[in-house]
Amino acid sequence: MSTPSPDLSEAASAAAEDFFVQIYEFFELIITRFFKNGYASIAQMSGKRWTKVIGSVVFYLIIRPYIEKLFKWMHDRDRRKEKEKRDKERAQFGKVKMTANSLRPGADDKGKVLGEVENTDDELEDEEDIMAAASGVPEWNKMARRRQKNYIKSVKKDQRAEDLSRDQIMELLDWSEDEVVDEKTKKEL
Known part of the structure; x- marks a missing residue:
């Protein structure tokens, strides 16, 4: 009762081939068609049609620089409008970028750091009060300036201690070379 089915591989290969x-x-x-029609359109062209093609090409070559100028003008106009808009926004908000030095009292375009002071503290006391009141930025008080001076002095002392030679340190400590050698031998034992 079963009927033999056609071979599936032959049917698939026939479908793929088709x-x-x-x-x-x-x-x-x-x-x-492309080559046949392309050749026929050129070979069977009338003089009137050749005149139209040549005229179109010449017209394009003549008018192209003006087209480029038009697009350049449109681009420049858009850029100019953007720049004017940005400048107007900057003018509304004032100065956009402000440096940290401009917030400090007495800061000029040289950009001094807070620790750099040309005059002594005694000469600056009156000026600092005036500048702090004018700029609205609180200035260091006397205690803070004293702490800063003491810190700088201690740093300088530490640097002087580093600069001392080994003999100078031994002399300051009142140690002799023999005592140092004796202590080393004690540790080794």
């Missing part, structure tokens, strides 16, 4: 033949014929038709 598919690729149709694709090949389609592309062949397109290529032949």
Whole structure:
């Protein structure tokens, strides 16, 4: 009762072959029509049509620089409008960028750091009060300036201690070379 079914591999190969033949014929038709029609359109062209083609090309070559100028002008106009808009926004908000040095009293364009002071503290006391009141930025008080001076002095003392030679340190400590050697031998034992 079972009927023999046709071989599936033969049916699949026949379908694939038919598919690729149709694709090949389609592309062949397109290529032949392109060349045939392209040749016929050039070979059978009248003088009137040649005049139109040549006139179009010449017109394009003549008008192209003006087209480029038009697009450049449009681009520049847009950029100018953007720049004016940005400048207007900056003008509304005042100065956009402000440096930290501009917030300090007595800061000028040289950009001094807070620790850099040309005059002594005694000369600056009156000026600091005036500048602090004018700028609205609170200035260091006397205690803070004293702490800063003491810190700088201690740093300088530490640097002087580093600069001393080993003999000078031994002399300051009242140690002799013999005592140091004796202590080393005690540790080794």
